[in-house]
Amino acid sequence: MIIKLELLQGFRKVYWNFLHNYHKHVKLDMEGVFQLGIKTNYMLDHYIFHYFSSYIEYKDELLRSHRETIDVLSVPIIPLSASMAVLPIVGTLDTYRAKKVQERTLNQIASLKLQKIIIDLSGVAFMDTAVVGHLFRIVEGIGLLGCKAIITGIRPEIANTMIELGIPFTEKVDTKATLQQALEEYK
Structure with missing residues:
Protein backbone atom coordinates (compact mmCIF):
# COMPACT_ATOMS: atom_id res chain seq x y z
CA MET A 1 0.00 0.00 0.00
CA ILE A 2 2.67 2.50 1.04
CA ILE A 3 4.90 1.29 -1.78
CA LYS A 4 2.16 2.14 -4.29
CA LEU A 5 1.82 5.62 -2.82
CA GLU A 6 5.58 6.10 -3.06
CA LEU A 7 5.47 4.90 -6.67
CA LEU A 8 2.74 7.41 -7.50
CA GLN A 9 4.65 10.23 -5.81
CA GLY A 10 7.81 9.16 -7.63
CA PHE A 11 5.93 9.07 -10.94
CA ARG A 12 4.56 12.55 -10.34
CA LYS A 13 8.08 13.91 -9.59
CA VAL A 14 9.59 12.23 -12.64
CA TYR A 15 6.73 13.46 -14.82
CA TRP A 16 7.09 17.10 -13.70
CA ASN A 17 10.87 16.85 -14.03
CA PHE A 18 10.38 15.53 -17.56
CA LEU A 19 8.00 18.40 -18.44
CA HIS A 20 10.44 20.92 -16.99
CA ASN A 21 13.39 19.58 -19.00
CA TYR A 22 11.27 19.11 -22.14
CA HIS A 23 10.12 22.71 -21.90
CA LYS A 24 13.73 23.91 -21.56
CA HIS A 25 14.84 22.09 -24.71
CA VAL A 26 11.77 22.21 -26.94
CA LYS A 27 10.35 25.51 -25.77
CA LEU A 28 6.68 24.57 -25.50
CA ASP A 29 4.26 27.32 -24.72
CA MET A 30 3.61 27.52 -20.98
CA GLU A 31 -0.15 27.30 -21.41
CA GLY A 32 0.22 23.87 -23.03
CA VAL A 33 2.52 22.68 -20.24
CA PHE A 34 0.08 23.80 -17.54
CA GLN A 35 -2.90 22.26 -19.30
CA LEU A 36 -1.03 18.97 -19.63
CA GLY A 37 -0.05 19.19 -15.94
CA ILE A 38 -3.63 19.85 -14.87
CA LYS A 39 -4.92 16.89 -16.89
CA THR A 40 -2.19 14.61 -15.57
CA ASN A 41 -2.78 15.63 -11.96
CA TYR A 42 -6.52 15.13 -12.39
CA MET A 43 -5.99 11.62 -13.75
CA LEU A 44 -3.52 10.68 -11.01
CA ASP A 45 -5.80 12.05 -8.28
CA HIS A 46 -8.76 10.20 -9.81
CA TYR A 47 -6.75 6.96 -9.83
CA ILE A 48 -5.59 7.45 -6.22
CA PHE A 49 -9.16 8.16 -5.06
CA HIS A 50 -10.56 5.02 -6.69
CA TYR A 51 -7.62 2.92 -5.57
CA PHE A 52 -8.11 3.94 -1.93
CA SER A 53 -11.88 3.52 -2.16
CA SER A 54 -11.42 -0.03 -3.40
CA TYR A 55 -8.75 -0.73 -0.82
CA ILE A 56 -10.94 0.54 2.04
CA GLU A 57 -13.91 -1.55 0.82
CA TYR A 58 -11.65 -4.61 0.65
CA LYS A 59 -10.32 -4.03 4.18
CA ASP A 60 -13.84 -3.42 5.55
CA GLU A 61 -15.05 -6.67 4.00
CA LEU A 62 -12.03 -8.51 5.38
CA LEU A 63 -12.70 -7.13 8.87
CA ARG A 64 -16.39 -8.01 8.60
CA SER A 65 -15.48 -11.55 7.58
CA HIS A 66 -13.05 -11.88 10.49
CA ARG A 67 -15.68 -10.55 12.90
CA GLU A 68 -18.21 -13.12 11.67
CA THR A 69 -15.65 -15.89 12.16
CA ILE A 70 -14.86 -14.65 15.66
CA ASP A 71 -18.58 -14.44 16.44
CA VAL A 72 -19.05 -18.07 15.44
CA LEU A 73 -15.98 -19.20 17.38
CA SER A 74 -16.90 -17.18 20.46
CA VAL A 75 -20.06 -19.25 21.02
CA PRO A 76 -18.77 -22.83 20.85
CA ILE A 77 -21.69 -25.12 21.65
Missing part, protein backbone atom coordinates in the same frame (compact mmCIF):
# COMPACT_ATOMS: atom_id res chain seq x y z
CA ILE A 78 -20.20 -28.54 22.35
CA PRO A 79 -22.67 -31.45 22.06
CA LEU A 80 -22.21 -34.06 24.79
CA SER A 81 -25.05 -36.32 23.64
CA ALA A 82 -28.02 -36.14 21.31
CA SER A 83 -29.96 -34.09 23.85
CA MET A 84 -27.31 -32.27 25.88
CA ALA A 85 -24.55 -29.73 25.18
CA VAL A 86 -22.12 -27.39 26.93
CA LEU A 87 -21.69 -23.71 26.15
CA PRO A 88 -18.41 -22.50 27.68
CA ILE A 89 -18.24 -18.72 27.68
CA VAL A 90 -14.74 -17.32 28.01
CA GLY A 91 -13.49 -13.74 28.19
CA THR A 92 -15.39 -10.49 28.53
CA LEU A 93 -19.12 -10.66 27.95
CA ASP A 94 -20.36 -7.31 26.67
CA THR A 95 -23.77 -6.43 25.21
CA TYR A 96 -22.73 -7.11 21.58
CA ARG A 97 -21.32 -10.51 22.45
CA ALA A 98 -24.33 -11.35 24.64
CA LYS A 99 -26.60 -10.76 21.62
CA LYS A 100 -24.42 -13.07 19.52
CA VAL A 101 -24.52 -15.70 22.29
CA GLN A 102 -28.31 -15.39 22.35
CA GLU A 103 -28.75 -15.74 18.58
CA ARG A 104 -26.33 -18.61 18.15
CA THR A 105 -27.43 -20.49 21.28
CA LEU A 106 -31.13 -20.34 20.50
CA ASN A 107 -30.52 -21.38 16.88
CA GLN A 108 -28.27 -24.28 17.90
CA ILE A 109 -30.73 -25.50 20.54
CA ALA A 110 -33.49 -25.55 17.94
CA SER A 111 -31.40 -27.21 15.24
CA LEU A 112 -29.81 -29.81 17.54
CA LYS A 113 -33.09 -30.36 19.43
CA LEU A 114 -31.30 -30.06 22.76
CA GLN A 115 -33.12 -30.77 26.01
CA LYS A 116 -30.37 -29.55 28.36
CA ILE A 117 -27.59 -27.03 27.95
CA ILE A 118 -24.90 -26.31 30.50
CA ILE A 119 -23.72 -22.72 30.32
CA ASP A 120 -20.31 -22.48 31.96
CA LEU A 121 -19.41 -18.96 33.09
CA SER A 122 -16.19 -19.86 34.92
CA GLY A 123 -14.10 -18.32 32.15
CA VAL A 124 -15.96 -15.00 32.06
CA ALA A 125 -13.53 -12.30 33.11
CA PHE A 126 -16.03 -9.42 33.27
CA MET A 127 -19.77 -9.01 32.86
CA ASP A 128 -21.48 -5.64 33.27
CA THR A 129 -24.91 -5.20 34.85
CA ALA A 130 -26.77 -4.90 31.53
CA VAL A 131 -25.33 -8.23 30.40
CA VAL A 132 -26.39 -10.02 33.60
CA GLY A 133 -30.00 -9.05 32.85
CA HIS A 134 -29.54 -10.10 29.24
CA LEU A 135 -28.18 -13.47 30.35
CA PHE A 136 -31.36 -14.02 32.36
CA ARG A 137 -33.46 -13.28 29.25
CA ILE A 138 -31.34 -15.76 27.25
CA VAL A 139 -32.10 -18.41 29.87
CA GLU A 140 -35.82 -17.60 29.54
CA GLY A 141 -35.52 -17.98 25.75
CA ILE A 142 -33.82 -21.34 26.23
CA GLY A 143 -36.76 -22.41 28.41
CA LEU A 144 -39.22 -21.28 25.73
CA LEU A 145 -37.55 -23.74 23.35
CA GLY A 146 -38.19 -26.58 25.79
CA CYS A 147 -34.60 -26.82 26.87
CA LYS A 148 -33.37 -26.74 30.46
CA ALA A 149 -30.46 -24.42 31.24
CA ILE A 150 -27.88 -25.29 33.87
CA ILE A 151 -25.51 -22.45 34.80
CA THR A 152 -22.09 -23.29 36.24
CA GLY A 153 -19.10 -21.28 37.35
CA ILE A 154 -20.86 -18.13 38.54
CA ARG A 155 -18.14 -16.00 40.05
CA PRO A 156 -18.72 -13.99 43.25
CA GLU A 157 -18.70 -10.69 41.34
CA ILE A 158 -21.43 -11.89 39.01
CA ALA A 159 -23.46 -13.30 41.91
CA ASN A 160 -23.13 -9.96 43.69
CA THR A 161 -24.37 -8.10 40.60
CA MET A 162 -27.35 -10.46 40.32
CA ILE A 163 -28.23 -9.87 43.97
CA GLU A 164 -27.98 -6.09 43.55
CA LEU A 165 -30.20 -6.20 40.45
CA GLY A 166 -32.72 -8.42 42.23
CA ILE A 167 -32.67 -11.10 39.53
CA PRO A 168 -34.43 -14.27 40.80
CA PHE A 169 -32.13 -16.56 38.84
CA THR A 170 -32.49 -19.73 40.89
CA GLU A 171 -36.24 -20.07 40.25
CA LYS A 172 -35.80 -20.46 36.50
CA VAL A 173 -32.51 -22.31 36.20
CA ASP A 174 -30.38 -24.89 37.92
CA THR A 175 -27.00 -23.68 39.10
CA LYS A 176 -23.92 -25.70 39.96
CA ALA A 177 -20.63 -24.50 41.35
CA THR A 178 -18.52 -26.16 38.63
CA LEU A 179 -18.91 -27.70 35.21
CA GLN A 180 -17.64 -30.97 36.63
CA GLN A 181 -20.48 -31.09 39.18
CA ALA A 182 -23.07 -30.51 36.47
CA LEU A 183 -21.57 -33.17 34.21
CA GLU A 184 -21.52 -35.72 37.02
CA GLU A 185 -25.15 -35.05 37.91
CA TYR A 186 -26.49 -35.04 34.36
CA LYS A 187 -24.53 -37.98 32.91
Whole structure:
Protein backbone atom coordinates (compact mmCIF):
# COMPACT_ATOMS: atom_id res chain seq x y z
CA MET A 1 0.00 0.00 0.00
CA ILE A 2 2.67 2.50 1.04
CA ILE A 3 4.90 1.29 -1.78
CA LYS A 4 2.16 2.14 -4.29
CA LEU A 5 1.82 5.62 -2.82
CA GLU A 6 5.58 6.10 -3.06
CA LEU A 7 5.47 4.90 -6.67
CA LEU A 8 2.74 7.41 -7.50
CA GLN A 9 4.65 10.23 -5.81
CA GLY A 10 7.81 9.16 -7.63
CA PHE A 11 5.93 9.07 -10.94
CA ARG A 12 4.56 12.55 -10.34
CA LYS A 13 8.08 13.91 -9.59
CA VAL A 14 9.59 12.23 -12.64
CA TYR A 15 6.73 13.46 -14.82
CA TRP A 16 7.09 17.10 -13.70
CA ASN A 17 10.87 16.85 -14.03
CA PHE A 18 10.38 15.53 -17.56
CA LEU A 19 8.00 18.40 -18.44
CA HIS A 20 10.44 20.92 -16.99
CA ASN A 21 13.39 19.58 -19.00
CA TYR A 22 11.27 19.11 -22.14
CA HIS A 23 10.12 22.71 -21.90
CA LYS A 24 13.73 23.91 -21.56
CA HIS A 25 14.84 22.09 -24.71
CA VAL A 26 11.77 22.21 -26.94
CA LYS A 27 10.35 25.51 -25.77
CA LEU A 28 6.68 24.57 -25.50
CA ASP A 29 4.26 27.32 -24.72
CA MET A 30 3.61 27.52 -20.98
CA GLU A 31 -0.15 27.30 -21.41
CA GLY A 32 0.22 23.87 -23.03
CA VAL A 33 2.52 22.68 -20.24
CA PHE A 34 0.08 23.80 -17.54
CA GLN A 35 -2.90 22.26 -19.30
CA LEU A 36 -1.03 18.97 -19.63
CA GLY A 37 -0.05 19.19 -15.94
CA ILE A 38 -3.63 19.85 -14.87
CA LYS A 39 -4.92 16.89 -16.89
CA THR A 40 -2.19 14.61 -15.57
CA ASN A 41 -2.78 15.63 -11.96
CA TYR A 42 -6.52 15.13 -12.39
CA MET A 43 -5.99 11.62 -13.75
CA LEU A 44 -3.52 10.68 -11.01
CA ASP A 45 -5.80 12.05 -8.28
CA HIS A 46 -8.76 10.20 -9.81
CA TYR A 47 -6.75 6.96 -9.83
CA ILE A 48 -5.59 7.45 -6.22
CA PHE A 49 -9.16 8.16 -5.06
CA HIS A 50 -10.56 5.02 -6.69
CA TYR A 51 -7.62 2.92 -5.57
CA PHE A 52 -8.11 3.94 -1.93
CA SER A 53 -11.88 3.52 -2.16
CA SER A 54 -11.42 -0.03 -3.40
CA TYR A 55 -8.75 -0.73 -0.82
CA ILE A 56 -10.94 0.54 2.04
CA GLU A 57 -13.91 -1.55 0.82
CA TYR A 58 -11.65 -4.61 0.65
CA LYS A 59 -10.32 -4.03 4.18
CA ASP A 60 -13.84 -3.42 5.55
CA GLU A 61 -15.05 -6.67 4.00
CA LEU A 62 -12.03 -8.51 5.38
CA LEU A 63 -12.70 -7.13 8.87
CA ARG A 64 -16.39 -8.01 8.60
CA SER A 65 -15.48 -11.55 7.58
CA HIS A 66 -13.05 -11.88 10.49
CA ARG A 67 -15.68 -10.55 12.90
CA GLU A 68 -18.21 -13.12 11.67
CA THR A 69 -15.65 -15.89 12.16
CA ILE A 70 -14.86 -14.65 15.66
CA ASP A 71 -18.58 -14.44 16.44
CA VAL A 72 -19.05 -18.07 15.44
CA LEU A 73 -15.98 -19.20 17.38
CA SER A 74 -16.90 -17.18 20.46
CA VAL A 75 -20.06 -19.25 21.02
CA PRO A 76 -18.77 -22.83 20.85
CA ILE A 77 -21.69 -25.12 21.65
CA ILE A 78 -20.20 -28.54 22.35
CA PRO A 79 -22.67 -31.45 22.06
CA LEU A 80 -22.21 -34.06 24.79
CA SER A 81 -25.05 -36.32 23.64
CA ALA A 82 -28.02 -36.14 21.31
CA SER A 83 -29.96 -34.09 23.85
CA MET A 84 -27.31 -32.27 25.88
CA ALA A 85 -24.55 -29.73 25.18
CA VAL A 86 -22.12 -27.39 26.93
CA LEU A 87 -21.69 -23.71 26.15
CA PRO A 88 -18.41 -22.50 27.68
CA ILE A 89 -18.24 -18.72 27.68
CA VAL A 90 -14.74 -17.32 28.01
CA GLY A 91 -13.49 -13.74 28.19
CA THR A 92 -15.39 -10.49 28.53
CA LEU A 93 -19.12 -10.66 27.95
CA ASP A 94 -20.36 -7.31 26.67
CA THR A 95 -23.77 -6.43 25.21
CA TYR A 96 -22.73 -7.11 21.58
CA ARG A 97 -21.32 -10.51 22.45
CA ALA A 98 -24.33 -11.35 24.64
CA LYS A 99 -26.60 -10.76 21.62
CA LYS A 100 -24.42 -13.07 19.52
CA VAL A 101 -24.52 -15.70 22.29
CA GLN A 102 -28.31 -15.39 22.35
CA GLU A 103 -28.75 -15.74 18.58
CA ARG A 104 -26.33 -18.61 18.15
CA THR A 105 -27.43 -20.49 21.28
CA LEU A 106 -31.13 -20.34 20.50
CA ASN A 107 -30.52 -21.38 16.88
CA GLN A 108 -28.27 -24.28 17.90
CA ILE A 109 -30.73 -25.50 20.54
CA ALA A 110 -33.49 -25.55 17.94
CA SER A 111 -31.40 -27.21 15.24
CA LEU A 112 -29.81 -29.81 17.54
CA LYS A 113 -33.09 -30.36 19.43
CA LEU A 114 -31.30 -30.06 22.76
CA GLN A 115 -33.12 -30.77 26.01
CA LYS A 116 -30.37 -29.55 28.36
CA ILE A 117 -27.59 -27.03 27.95
CA ILE A 118 -24.90 -26.31 30.50
CA ILE A 119 -23.72 -22.72 30.32
CA ASP A 120 -20.31 -22.48 31.96
CA LEU A 121 -19.41 -18.96 33.09
CA SER A 122 -16.19 -19.86 34.92
CA GLY A 123 -14.10 -18.32 32.15
CA VAL A 124 -15.96 -15.00 32.06
CA ALA A 125 -13.53 -12.30 33.11
CA PHE A 126 -16.03 -9.42 33.27
CA MET A 127 -19.77 -9.01 32.86
CA ASP A 128 -21.48 -5.64 33.27
CA THR A 129 -24.91 -5.20 34.85
CA ALA A 130 -26.77 -4.90 31.53
CA VAL A 131 -25.33 -8.23 30.40
CA VAL A 132 -26.39 -10.02 33.60
CA GLY A 133 -30.00 -9.05 32.85
CA HIS A 134 -29.54 -10.10 29.24
CA LEU A 135 -28.18 -13.47 30.35
CA PHE A 136 -31.36 -14.02 32.36
CA ARG A 137 -33.46 -13.28 29.25
CA ILE A 138 -31.34 -15.76 27.25
CA VAL A 139 -32.10 -18.41 29.87
CA GLU A 140 -35.82 -17.60 29.54
CA GLY A 141 -35.52 -17.98 25.75
CA ILE A 142 -33.82 -21.34 26.23
CA GLY A 143 -36.76 -22.41 28.41
CA LEU A 144 -39.22 -21.28 25.73
CA LEU A 145 -37.55 -23.74 23.35
CA GLY A 146 -38.19 -26.58 25.79
CA CYS A 147 -34.60 -26.82 26.87
CA LYS A 148 -33.37 -26.74 30.46
CA ALA A 149 -30.46 -24.42 31.24
CA ILE A 150 -27.88 -25.29 33.87
CA ILE A 151 -25.51 -22.45 34.80
CA THR A 152 -22.09 -23.29 36.24
CA GLY A 153 -19.10 -21.28 37.35
CA ILE A 154 -20.86 -18.13 38.54
CA ARG A 155 -18.14 -16.00 40.05
CA PRO A 156 -18.72 -13.99 43.25
CA GLU A 157 -18.70 -10.69 41.34
CA ILE A 158 -21.43 -11.89 39.01
CA ALA A 159 -23.46 -13.30 41.91
CA ASN A 160 -23.13 -9.96 43.69
CA THR A 161 -24.37 -8.10 40.60
CA MET A 162 -27.35 -10.46 40.32
CA ILE A 163 -28.23 -9.87 43.97
CA GLU A 164 -27.98 -6.09 43.55
CA LEU A 165 -30.20 -6.20 40.45
CA GLY A 166 -32.72 -8.42 42.23
CA ILE A 167 -32.67 -11.10 39.53
CA PRO A 168 -34.43 -14.27 40.80
CA PHE A 169 -32.13 -16.56 38.84
CA THR A 170 -32.49 -19.73 40.89
CA GLU A 171 -36.24 -20.07 40.25
CA LYS A 172 -35.80 -20.46 36.50
CA VAL A 173 -32.51 -22.31 36.20
CA ASP A 174 -30.38 -24.89 37.92
CA THR A 175 -27.00 -23.68 39.10
CA LYS A 176 -23.92 -25.70 39.96
CA ALA A 177 -20.63 -24.50 41.35
CA THR A 178 -18.52 -26.16 38.63
CA LEU A 179 -18.91 -27.70 35.21
CA GLN A 180 -17.64 -30.97 36.63
CA GLN A 181 -20.48 -31.09 39.18
CA ALA A 182 -23.07 -30.51 36.47
CA LEU A 183 -21.57 -33.17 34.21
CA GLU A 184 -21.52 -35.72 37.02
CA GLU A 185 -25.15 -35.05 37.91
CA TYR A 186 -26.49 -35.04 34.36
CA LYS A 187 -24.53 -37.98 32.91
